[in-house]
Amino acid sequence: MEHDTLSRLLPDDVGSRDAEGLDATWRMLDAIDAPAPDSDRMRARLDALLDAVEHAAPAAPRWFRRGGGDRVRVDATQGFAAAAVLLIGIAIGRFVVPDTTRPADSVADISAMRHEMRELREMVSLSLMQQQSASDRLKGVTWTGQLDRPSAEVISALLDALMHDPNVNVRLATIDALERFTSREDVRRAAIDAVDRQMSPLVQIALIDFLVKANERQSAPMLRRLAQNPQVHTAVRSRAAWGLQQLG
Amino acid sequence: MNEMIRIFSAALLCALPASGVVAQQAVQPTTDRVTVPFSDPERAGTLRVNLLDGTVSIKGSNRRDVLLVANSQQAREALRRRQPAEPPPVGMRRLTQPGGFGVEERDNEMSVSSGMNREVNLEIEVPVRTKLRVSLVNGEITVDSVDSEVEINTVDGGITLINVGGSVVAHAVDGNITATIARVAPQAPMAFTSLNGDIDVTLPAAVKANLRLRSDQGDVFTDFDVQATASASANQTQQRNGRNLRIDVNRSIYGTVNGGGPDFELRTFDGNIYVRKGK
Numbered sequence: 001m002e003h004d005t006l007s008r009l010l011p012d013d014v015g016s017r018d019a020e021g022l023d024a025t026w027r028m029l030d031a032i033d034a035p036a037p038d039s040d041r042m043r044a045r046l047d048a049l050l051d052a053v054e055h056a057a058p059a060a061p062r063w064f065r066r067g068g069g070d071r072v073r074v075d076a077t078q079g080f081a082a083a084a085v086l087l088i089g090i091a092i093g094r095f096v097v098p099d100t101t102r103p104a105d106s107v108a109d110i111s112a113m114r115h116e117m118r119e120l121r122e123m124v125s126l127s128l129m130q131q132q133s134a135s136d137r138l139k140g141v142t143w144t145g146q147l148d149r150p151s152a153e154v155i156s157a158l159l160d161a162l163m164h165d166p167n168v169n170v171r172l173a174t175i176d177a178l179e180r181f182t183s184r185e186d187v188r189r190a191a192i193d194a195v196d197r198q199m200s201p202l203v204q205i206a207l208i209d210f211l212v213k214a215n216e217r218q219s220a221p222m223l224r225r226l227a228q229n230p231q232v233h234t235a236v237r238s239r240a241a242w243g244l245q246q247l248g
Numbered sequence: 249m250n251e252m253i254r255i256f257s258a259a260l261l262c263a264l265p266a267s268g269v270v271a272q273q274a275v276q277p278t279t280d281r282v283t284v285p286f287s288d289p290e291r292a293g294t295l296r297v298n299l300l301d302g303t304v305s306i307k308g309s310n311r312r313d314v315l316l317v318a319n320s321q322q323a324r325e326a327l328r329r330r331q332p333a334e335p336p337p338v339g340m341r342r343l344t345q346p347g348g349f350g351v352e353e354r355d356n357e358m359s360v361s362s363g364m365n366r367e368v369n370l371e372i373e374v375p376v377r378t379k380l381r382v383s384l385v386n387g388e389i390t391v392d393s394v395d396s397e398v399e400i401n402t403v404d405g406g407i408t409l410i411n412v413g414g415s416v417v418a419h420a421v422d423g424n425i426t427a428t429i430a431r432v433a434p435q436a437p438m439a440f441t442s443l444n445g446d447i448d449v450t451l452p453a454a455v456k457a458n459l460r461l462r463s464d465q466g467d468v469f470t471d472f473d474v475q476a477t478a479s480a481s482a483n484q485t486q487q488r489n490g491r492n493l494r495i496d497v498n499r500s501i502y503g504t505v506n507g508g509g510p511d512f513e514l515r516t517f518d519g520n521i522y523v524r525k526g527k
Contacts, residue, residue: 132294133379134399135415138437142511168401168419169439173513176460201421202443202517205464235443235517 053077121147122154129157134167141173145180155181159190168200175206182214192219195226201233208236208243217247285313286356292377292396293356299349300385302368308376308394314358315373318349388423395431406445420445424519428526432457439513447514450524456509462500463521468514470523474503 054076125147128140141161144154155178162174181187188211195207204226211219226232226240286293289312297304349368352359362368367387374380379397382389387405391398395413406423409416413431417439424445432438432455440447451457451472458477461468500515514521 133397134417135397135433135436135438138417138439139435139510142437167399167417169417169441169513172441172515173437173439173511200419200443202419202441202515205517233443 050077053080118147118149122151125154126157129161134170137161137165137167137170138173141170141177144177155184155187159187162190162194163197168203171198171200171203172206175203175210179210179213182210182216188214188216188218192216192222195219195222201236204233204236205239208239212243212246215247220244220247223247280318282316282351283313284316284351284353284358286358286375287353288356289313289375291356292379293358293375294379294381295372295374296357296359297370297372297380297382297384298359298361299368299370299383299387300362301387302362302370302384303387303389304370304372304382304384305390305392306372306374306380306382306394307392308378309373310376311373312375314375314378316349316351316360317371318368397433397436416440424448429455430526435510437510437512439515441513441515442519443516444518445516446519446522447516448522448524449512449514450526451505451512453525453527454506456506457504457512458508458510459503459505459523460500460511460513460515461503461521461523462513462515463517463519464499465518466516466520468501468521468523471525472505472523474501474505474523476501476503 121143125140125143128136128143131137131140141158144150144158147154158174158178162171162178165171165174175191178187178191191207191210191214195204195211198204198207208223208226211223223240223244227237227244229237232240293314295306295314297306349360349362349370360370360372374394376394377396378394379399380391380394381399382391383401384405385403387402388408389400389402389405390408390410391400391412392410393412397414398409398412398416398418400407400409400416400418400420402420402423404422405420407418407420407425407427409418409425409427409429411428411430413429414433415436415438416427416429418425418427418441419439420442422444423442424447425440425442426448427440428450429438429452432452440449446466459472459474461470514523
């Protein structure tokens with residue numbers, strides 16, 4: 001390329017020294033001889049490759065060799081390629097779909113993944129339940145409902161929220177979340193203890209319902225005390241009396 | 249003499265909560281208007297209000313600090329009476345505030361509280377995104393045009409929310425809750441509960457939610473197309489000791505709106521529930 005052409009292509013802000021440097025480089029590149037394509041050698045290499053392909057698939061059936069000559073080579077190549085794709089497909093299939101000959105490993109992998117997933121969900125629920133925002137804590141409490149086998153840590157976090165969460169709505173949601181665990185004695189006992197400590201009549205009523213639903217006879221003395229205490233909200237007292245009646 | 253003692257004790261009670269803000273803020277003790285900035289106005293701040301008696305009205309506006317106006321007649325009278333009577337001694341400054349409330353700000357959290365036995369009527373303007381945690385024993389709370397997390401508790405008094413966005417967790421023991429929610433925060437659960445009040449909530453027409461509606465002694469009304477997922481209002485039957493026992497406990501109505509979403513709980517013991525479709 002001519003010098004003036006190069007400088008025309010350069011942006012305006014390139015200094016003259018830079019332009020000269022570029023020009024020199026360009027000339028040096030020009031001086032190097034480009035290797036001429038050696039057509040004979042390329043042809044020989046291609047032929048060798050085709051021969052190799054032909055020899056690698058000698059068992060191609062006769063009907064496959066239609067057209068003869070060069071055409072045979074092309075067909076054989078295509079067939080070979082198809083076989084290769086098939087093999088790759090099978091390999092991928094084997095890799096992705098669990099190998100039935102080694103079920104233990106894959107099942108272990110999946111169960112490990114499930115386990116990790118469950119731990120992650122638990123962790124998220126537990127950490128949400130520690131947040132400052134009541135909306136976040138509500139979210140954490142509700143999410144525990146999606147854990148299929150919650151650990152003891154989750155249950156104790158729910159019981160802790162039932163006792164100590166400052167927000168009435170979070171405590172109410174906790175009672176709903178604990179309904180899955182009425183078969184556990186510690187949960188029923190905590191619910192009985194919680195009724196006395198609650199300041200909120202709405203939560204007290206929800207706890208009485210919870211105990212009646214769990215058919216917890218142990219709660220009868222507490223309900224009797226509640227029903228007879230004139231300092232307790234009237235709605236709570238009548239609910240406690242109703243609960244006693246239900247538990248018989 | 250009696251009057252003097254009363255004022256003095258009121259001033260003393262106010263001194264503690266007020267001292268916090270005076271240390272950080274040049275509060276004018278002669279007015280009942282205070283402007284307090286958040287330490288980092290770029291982040292959404294939190295406003296906590298804890299009062300025993302009075303009314304609280306909070307409005308979102310496009311300001312960066314918080315304006316508090318104590319507009320109670322009582323507070324103004326107290327101010328008028330006190331101003332000429334007690335000029336600060338030479339070399340001292342007054343720490344109590346005439347409005348009867350104290351403000352403290354730390355790490356973008358602002359706390360407003362009142363002294364004992366003081367009725368305080370507060371009008372507060374906040375940045376729209378300010379998170380609110382309001383707790384009032386006896387009085388009405390109104391929140392208008394904020395877009396954040398709203399947490400409100402009252403014992404004796406109603407809660408009114410107008411044009412509120414984000415998420416709401418509200419509880420009134422003896423009071424109605426009326427809320428118009430303009431925008432809901434995605435995946436954020438909400439709860440509106442009361443013992444003796446009605447709950448009247450207007451939600452955006454396109455809201456996706458799982459509704460949990462329950463009124464023990466009242467009714468539930470809605471103009472939403474609620475797809476019932478499980479209604480436990482039917483009596484549960486349990487076999488016990490060989491005889492059938494009817495347990496009618498759970499009167500909750502569970503349903504989804506627009507395909508379902510986060511849980512919205514509306515519960516009252518002795519009131520009605522209205523879930524209205526907004527625009």
